[in-house]
Amino acid sequence: MSALTALYIGLYYVAAIILIGGLAYRIYEYAKTPAPLNIPTTPAPTTAMGVRFRMFREVAFFESLFKSNKWIWLFGYLFHVGLALVLLRHVRYFVAEPGVLITFIQPFGKYASLAMVAGLAGLWARRFLVDRVRYISTPSDHLMLALLIAIGLSGMAMTFVAHTDIVQLKAFALGLVTFDWQPLPGDGALLVHLFLVALLMIIFPISKLLHVPGVFFSPTRNQVDNPRERRHLAPWAAALDKDNG
Amino acid sequence: MAAPQFEVPKLSDTAYTAVPKVQEGSMAHMKAFVAGKGPQEFLGYPHELGEDWQERVIDRMGLALKKYRSLRVFMDACVHCGACTDKCHYFLGTGDPNNMPVARQELMRKVYRRYFTLPGKIAPWLVGAEDLTKDTLDQWFNYYHQCSECRRCSVYCPYGIDTAEITMAGREILNYAGYGQKYSNEILGKVQKIGNNLGLPGPALEDTLAGLEEDIEMDTGVAVKMPLDVQGAEILFVTPSADFFSEPHVESLIGYAKVFHAAGASWTMSSHASEAGNFGLFNGNYEQMRKIAMRIRDAALELGVKRIIVGECGHAWRVAYAFWNTLTGIGYGGNDPFSIELQKQLDPRYKQPTHICEYTWDLIQQGVLKFDKSLNDHRTITFHDSCNVARGSRMGDEPGGQFTIPRNIIKAVANNFHDMAEETIGESTFCCGGGGGVLTDDLMEVRVKGALPRMNAYNAVAQEKGVNFLALICAICKAQFTKVVPYYGFDMSQVGGVHQLVSTAIKLEQD
Numbered sequence: 172m173s174a175l176t177a178l179y180i181g182l183y184y185v186a187a188i189i190l191i192g193g194l195a196y197r198i199y200e201y202a203k204t205p206a207p208l209n210i211p212t213t214p215a216p217t218t219a220m221g222v223r224f225r226m227f228r229e230v231a232f233f234e235s236l237f238k239s240n241k242w243i244w245l246f247g248y249l250f251h252v253g254l255a256l257v258l259l260r261h262v263r264y265f266v267a268e269p270g271v272l273i274t275f276i277q278p279f280g281k282y283a284s285l286a287m288v289a290g291l292a293g294l295w296a297r298r299f300l301v302d303r304v305r306y307i308s309t310p311s312d313h314l315m316l317a318l319l320i321a322i323g324l325s326g327m328a329m330t331f332v333a334h335t336d337i338v339q340l341k342a343f344a345l346g347l348v349t350f351d352w353q354p355l356p357g358d359g360a361l362l363v364h365l366f367l368v369a370l371l372m373i374i375f376p377i378s379k380l381l382h383v384p385g386v387f388f389s390p391t392r393n394q395v396d397n398p399r400e401r402r403h404l405a406p407w408a409a410a411l412d413k414d415n416g
Numbered sequence: 417m418a419a420p421q422f423e424v425p426k427l428s429d430t431a432y433t434a435v436p437k438v439q440e441g442s443m444a445h446m447k448a449f450v451a452g453k454g455p456q457e458f459l460g461y462p463h464e465l466g467e468d469w470q471e472r473v474i475d476r477m478g479l480a481l482k483k484y485r486s487l488r489v490f491m492d493a494c495v496h497c498g499a500c501t502d503k504c505h506y507f508l509g510t511g512d513p514n515n516m517p518v519a520r521q522e523l524m525r526k527v528y529r530r531y532f533t534l535p536g537k538i539a540p541w542l543v544g545a546e547d548l549t550k551d552t553l554d555q556w557f558n559y560y561h562q563c564s565e566c567r568r569c570s571v572y573c574p575y576g577i578d579t580a581e582i583t584m585a586g587r588e589i590l591n592y593a594g595y596g597q598k599y600s601n602e603i604l605g606k607v608q609k610i611g612n613n614l615g616l617p618g619p620a621l622e623d624t625l626a627g628l629e630e631d632i633e634m635d636t637g638v639a640v641k642m643p644l645d646v647q648g649a650e651i652l653f654v655t656p657s658a659d660f661f662s663e664p665h666v667e668s669l670i671g672y673a674k675v676f677h678a679a680g681a682s683w684t685m686s687s688h689a690s691e692a693g694n695f696g697l698f699n700g701n702y703e704q705m706r707k708i709a710m711r712i713r714d715a716a717l718e719l720g721v722k723r724i725i726v727g728e729c730g731h732a733w734r735v736a737y738a739f740w741n742t743l744t745g746i747g748y749g750g751n752d753p754f755s756i757e758l759q760k761q762l763d764p765r766y767k768q769p770t771h772i773c774e775y776t777w778d779l780i781q782q783g784v785l786k787f788d789k790s791l792n793d794h795r796t797i798t799f800h801d802s803c804n805v806a807r808g809s810r811m812g813d814e815p816g817g818q819f820t821i822p823r824n825i826i827k828a829v830a831n832n833f834h835d836m837a838e839e840t841i842g843e844s845t846f847c848c849g850g851g852g853g854v855l856t857d858d859l860m861e862v863r864v865k866g867a868l869p870r871m872n873a874y875n876a877v878a879q880e881k882g883v884n885f886l887a888l889i890c891a892i893c894k895a896q897f898t899k900v901v902p903y904y905g906f907d908m909s910q911v912g913g914v915h916q917l918v919s920t921a922i923k924l925e926q927d
Contacts, residue, residue, distance in 0.1 A: 209742065213815065214819075314542070379496070389575050
């Protein structure tokens, strides 16, 4: 095994551990922090089923963002849907026999990368063109967009410009999953692409990418509007009742 | 009205308020009066920063992050997308970028990142993390008192980030740093010492109510009562204390009394709980909010009432509707001894607590109340959805009942009604500009400028539809608009309550 292959194998195991462990820890933190008061943004659903539907609309269609700003919605939606399709397309590298769905979306996933990068470019342009968004942008906001666009472009270079050794790459990826390590093709675009993806995985649990688990724990979106019918009580708040109950 | 010390924004030609260019620092001079030793000590806070203030601020912040999931998640989840940047009435009215919800949050987030996150500890310049300095603390004080906690931003945030939660936490931390706001903290003292926010003692309240009874009887020839501390009454009615003394608030109080009279209800107010408002909400202090709400529980248990009804007040209704059950056991579904004690006393046929608009609308639907709508014909009415009612509570059984029920009442008692522009009502409603602890003269510039989006929408229906009455269901909205509409060229008599309209049109039978 070459030093390069060994390096990337190590990198990906570290990245995977940080991503999974870090996210698990964050989710644990969010879950164990109590929400002492009923604070859904109303009008809100009055049943748990209604809340699941609200959350589904939020996650699948970005409902609140659509209400808010059509440009951000358009660019954000292009990026996220594009990314979802691209990720699904990549599943073929990690399973020996891709199923019907994964096979079906291959061509869509290919062109979805264009939507993804276009959406990112639109979001980035807003950081320069809209004075309000320029004011709130930090260096890390710009770098995050640069990172995602670089991942997209390096991936697209392999799809649309110069193909990498796809058979060998699949062997490498499958090898990572099955601990049966195989050599990595030493292609420049691929190395850049894989390095940046690993970097993204590593910073995920310590960056604003935490909006992904965060939205599910947002009390203004995930609470049922039923405070007159149900008594919501956090453990630290219940202790107060005992003092002067 | 004294000549303003600042430029009053110009009304636009349409209902729409144009998004201003960013004007950095344009409201940096705006600082609320700082609370003195008396109110701070009464509430258990220090009254000066002291040498270890930084440590205490960071400790308090860590504690808040452990106690409130909202704060914990909201500190992490923001991606700076900009969706909220043009949604705050204070930004629209001032152009100060720190009044954009995300930037207001960022004042806290930059400290959070520096002290509580890995990237902020190792590369603060990269992620917008900053040391906690006295300048930052001053920014917190200034800009967390230029937020009315109206939650409009939370409607539009893709993650539901509610700046109100961050403002509340910010004020709470400031309080523990010894840097409280005079207006809110003095009121928090008065309500706990005397029983209401105005500091109105029991005997004065009794006199006022007796005087109002005489006035109504002179006006209508009907002996409408305003009972106080009646043991064994069926209904405990709790209303903001402004209703007892302020104009136009008192007109609504007369309206409630007439409704109870016409319904033949057995009701009482309480001198112990002579305040529905709860400024504990504004400071994000759970314990204080609970203490203030407990007065209502105590009064309900002592008087032995079966129902609790709340008068026209926005934040009071949010606390009552959404938090009373949690704080005091007023509601249902409790299975602990504390909540069962009260819940077994309350009549399960009714929602607890009930909003006065729910109560009145029920009676209208049952045909119990009769009106002469033509008595309101000199008015062409629009309705302002109060922020806390619109986005923090509900009326009736269906989501959105808080929008339809007050409008249904207005339409049942008056002939001329027009809504303001769609994007300024319902869940998109603009705050009056005076909510959340901002209703003080030392913040008049914030209040006037923050009212701009509402004033533009009101001006549009005034011009196009001849609207001359802004109907409200909130004591703060009433006080704020009465003071602020003259800056925009309207007469303060155009401001009033929904139950003021009810009072005008209701037919009372002679005894």
